Amino acid sequence: APWCGHCKALGPEFVKAGQMLKEKDSTIKLGKVDGTEETELMDKHGVDGYPKLKLYRKGQLVPYTGGRMAPEMVAWLEKKIGPPAKELSSLKDVKNFVADHDVAVVGFFSETDGESLKKYNLACLDYDDYGVHYPVAVTTDKEASEHYDIKDKIVLFKKFDEKKVIYEGELDTQQIRDFITENSLPIVIEFNHDNAQKMFKRPNDGKSHLLVFHNKSSSTYDDEIKMMAKVGKEFKQMVLFTSVDVEEEDHRRMVEFLGVRHRINNDTYPTMRIVTMKDSSPPVRFRPEDTSVTEENVRDFVSAYVAGDIARDYFTEPLPKDWDSKPAKYLTAVNFKSLIVGSPSKPSLVMWHAPWCGHCKNMAPVWDTMAENFPDYVVGKIDATVNEVPGLPAVHSFPTIKLYRTDGTEAEYNGERTVEGLTKFINTDGVYGMAAPDQPVPHDEL
Numbered sequence: 001a002p003w004c005g006h007c008k009a010l011g012p013e014f015v016k017a018g019q020m021l022k023e024k025d026s027t028i029k030l031g032k033v034d035g036t037e038e039t040e041l042m043d044k045h046g047v048d049g050y051p052k053l054k055l056y057r058k059g060q061l062v063p064y065t066g067g068r069m070a071p072e073m074v075a076w077l078e079k080k081i082g083p084p085a086k087e088l089s090s091l092k093d094v095k096n097f098v099a100d101h102d103v104a105v106v107g108f109f110s111e112t113d114g115e116s117l118k119k120y121n122l123a124c125l126d127y128d129d130y131g132v133h134y135p136v137a138v139t140t141d142k143e144a145s146e147h148y149d150i151k152d153k154i155v156l157f158k159k160f161d162e163k164k165v166i167y168e169g170e171l172d173t174q175q176i177r178d179f180i181t182e183n184s185l186p187i188v189i190e191f192n193h194d195n196a197q198k199m200f201k202r203p204n205d206g207k208s209h210l211l212v213f214h215n216k217s218s219s220t221y222d223d224e225i226k227m228m229a230k231v232g233k234e235f236k237q238m239v240l241f242t243s244v245d246v247e248e249e250d251h252r253r254m255v256e257f258l259g260v261r262h263r264i265n266n267d268t269y270p271t272m273r274i275v276t277m278k279d280s281s282p283p284v285r286f287r288p289e290d291t292s293v294t295e296e297n298v299r300d301f302v303s304a305y306v307a308g309d310i311a312r313d314y315f316t317e318p319l320p321k322d323w324d325s326k327p328a329k330y331l332t333a334v335n336f337k338s339l340i341v342g343s344p345s346k347p348s349l350v351m352w353h354a355p356w357c358g359h360c361k362n363m364a365p366v367w368d369t370m371a372e373n374f375p376d377y378v379v380g381k382i383d384a385t386v387n388e389v390p391g392l393p394a395v396h397s398f399p400t401i402k403l404y405r406t407d408g409t410e411a412e413y414n415g416e417r418t419v420e421g422l423t424k425f426i427n428t429d430g431v432y433g434m435a436a437p438d439q440p441v442p443h444d445e446l
Contacts, residue, residue, distance in 0.1 A: 001034065001036050001050045002034065002036065003036075004050040004051060005299055006050065006051055007050050007051045009068075010051050010068055011070060013069055013070045013073065014030065014032070014070075014073070014307075016070035017030060017058055017070040017071075017073040017074050017077075018030040018068060020071070020074050021074060026077075026078070027081070028077050028078075028081060035047060035050060043233060045061075053066075055077065055080055057080060057081060062080055062126065062175065063129075063322040064073045064076070065129050067126075069185045075356070079128065079348065080126070082420075083121070083123040083138075084121045084124035084126075084127070084136075085107060085120065085121060085123070085136045085137050085138040086135070086136065086137040086138070087137070087138060087139070088106070088137050088138065088139040088141065088144070089139070089141060090141055090143070090144065091107040091143045091144040091147050092142060093139070093141075093144075094106060094137075094139055094141070094144045094147075094148075097135070097137050099156045101134070101135045101157075102158060102159050102160075103134045103135070103157070103158045103159075103184045103299050104134070104135050104137065104156075104158075105134055105135065105136045105137070105154065105155070105156050105157075106136075106137050106138065106139060106154070106155050106157065107120040107136075107138040107139070107153075107154045107155075108139055108144065108145045108148065108150040108151060108152065108153055108154075108155065109138065109139075109140050109152055110140065110142075110145065110151060110152055111140070112140050114152075116152055116171055117138065117140070119171035119172075120138060120171060120176070121138070122173055122177040123171075123172075123173040123177060123402060124136045124138075127177070130177060131197065132197055132198050132201040132309060133180075134180055134184055136180075150166070151358050153166055153167060153168075153238070154166070154167040154176065154179075154180070155167070156180060156183050156184065158183075158184065158186075160186045161186055161187050165179075165183045167179050178202060178203045178256065179390060181201050181202065181203065182203050182204060183403060184198065185198055185199070185204065185239060185240065186228050186231050187228075187232040187233055187236060188225055188228045188241050188242070188243055189240060189241065189243065190242075190243050190245075191211070191242050191243060191245070191251065193242045193250075199240060199439065200277065201244070204240060205277070205278065206278065207237075207238060207239060207240050208238065208239045208240070208244050208274055208275065208276045208305070209239065209240050209274065209275045209276070209277075210228075210232075210235075210239050210240070210241045210270060210272060210273075210274050210298070210301075210302055211242050211244050211258070211273050211274070211275055212224065212228060212241070212242070212243055212244065212270060212271075212272045212293055212298075213244045213246050213260050213267070213269060213270060213271050213272065213273075214243065214244070214245070214246065214269055214270035214271075214293065215245065215247055215269055215270075216245040216247060217247060218269075218270075220270070224243075224270060226291055227293075227294075227295045227298065227299070228241045228243065229241075229297070231244055231295060231298050231299050231302070234299070235302050237273070237308065238306055239302055239305070239306070241281055245439055254317060258273055258275065258283065258285060259273075259285065259287075259313070259315055259386075260273065262385065262386060262444065263317075263355070263383075263385070263386050264315065264316075264317050264318070264386045267291055268291075270291065270292075270293040271291040271292075271298075272288065272291055272298065272301065273285050273286065273287055273313075274286040274301070274302070274305050274310070282394045282396070284312055285312065285313040286305055286310045286311075286312060286313055287313040288300075288301040288304075288310070301401055307370065314333065314388040314389075314390055315333065315385075315386050315387055316332065316333040316334060316386045316387065316388070317332040317333065317334070317383060317386045318332070318334070319332050319334040319335055323335065326368075326371070327368065327371035327372045327375070327379065328367050328368050328370075328371035328379050328380060328381060329371075329378060329379065329380035329381075330381065330385050331350065331378065331380040331381060331382040331387075332386075333382075333387040333388060333389050334381075335381060336387070336389050337389060339378055339380075340378065340380075340404050341389075341392070341404060341408070344378070344404070344406050345406075346376055346377060346378060346381065346406065347376075347377050347378070347403065347404060347405050347406055348377060348378040348379070348403070348404040348406060349370060349374070349377050349378070349379045349380075349383070349401070349402075349403055349422070349426060350378075350379075350380055350382060350400065350401070350402050351363060351367060351381045351382070351399050351400070351401050351402075352382055352384040352398065352400040352401075352402070353381055353382070353383060353384065353398050353399050354380075354383065354385050354398045355383060355385060357398040359398065359399055359400065359417070360398055360399045362417070363399055363417055366419055367379065367381060367415060369419050370419060370422055370423075373419070373423070376424060377426065384396075384398065384400070399417075400412065400432055401413040401417075401422075403425065403426065403429075403430040405429070405430070410430075411425075411429075411430030411431075411434050412434065413425050413430075413433045413434065414434065415432065415433025416433075421433055
């Protein structure tokens with residue numbers, strides 16, 4: 001659009017990209033459409049903002065995922081209209097391709113226009129936009145096929161573990177991509193941002209994760225990694241073995257979030273947990289009775305977990321002796337069910353909070369007043385960071401205020417955080433303030 005500042009910034013680079021392609025005698029053509037003049041065309045092609053770049057390739061629309069500088073545009077376009085997999089014409093090319101990458105995928109095919117090669121290329125088409133991807137190539141060179149003793153197969157080469165994995169499944173796009181994603185991870189994964197994406201990309205997202213928390217600078221670290229690799233081979237199809245360096249600043253929040261070290265627990269390192277994260281749900285933890293990281297303990301823990309013999313771990317804060325000494329009750333997972341949701345003798349108003357939540361701290365005087373004003377209700381607070389009640393969903397937004405009725409139903413409060421607002425909430429049996437307000441009430445997120 002003529003008035004769009006981002007379009008004006010992109011314009012010179014777009015022109016430069018066109019010139020670069022022209023100098024290369026490229027078949028790619030660049031064009032511009034003024035959306036303010038072509039509203040019908042805008043609607044037809046689903047353009048919902050400016051600038052919007054779209055590639056039309058053989059009648060197929062390819063969303064633009066490249067950069068905004070001319071060389072980046074040209075590189076992206078050439079990749080998109082070029083061969084889906086890099087073409088390797090000789091054994092030397094294959095050897096160099098494999099040597100140049102930690103993980104490399106090569107399709108070995110005998111026919112240049114065979115159906116198998118076409119299906120492999122389809123899996124490689126736009127693979128770079130898949131989220132988790134690795135270098136892919138293809139060869140029809142007879143010498144290369146004979147050298148690797150592979151014919152009409154896809155091979156994943158890697159510089160670790162078993163070095164080479166042959167794909168034996170159907171030539172289906174998703175199945176080929178799943179094969180690459182699953183087999184590109186080492187038996188022992190070092191937890192970091194890049195590997196986290198790979199760990200939770202299908203089909204790995206359906207697996208459980210053994211997390212070993214230890215110090216990379218420790219004298220025992222290398223031996224622990226070797227032991228994990230040995231045991232991990234036995235469970236690779238079901239459980240991913242992951243090393244978490246507790247000295248990394250980025251990992252400390254995870255250590256607290258998973259309860260390895262927080263207000264009610266303080267594991268000695270090295271230690272371990274099994275975690276499952278499926279269907280975008282919060283992590284479910286499993287903790288062994290003996291958290292020491294030895295070969296026997298690790299094997300026994302994972303074996304028992306796979307067999308279904310390990311119960312889920314729930315955070316349970318010990319109940320202080322003076323929990324009932326004030327009008328506003330101190331709740332933990334120990335007394336929550338009996339007082340609030342088991343067979344309660346009276347309704348309850350509960351605030352789920354976090355110690356670091358400023359909004360929660362500001363609610364303290366309001367909460368004390370509510371407890372004094374409503375003696376026929378259990379008015380209490382529970383620290384959601386160290387308490388999990390079996391059967392109830394986890395709370396990650398603070399403060400979360402709920403009315404629990406004696407019939408087992410509940411209502412969440414989203415109104416103003418005042419005595420007046422909460423009083424109306426109780427007096428209307430949870431109707432007032434239940435709907436989200438026009439102006440969202442601030443929350444702190446876990």
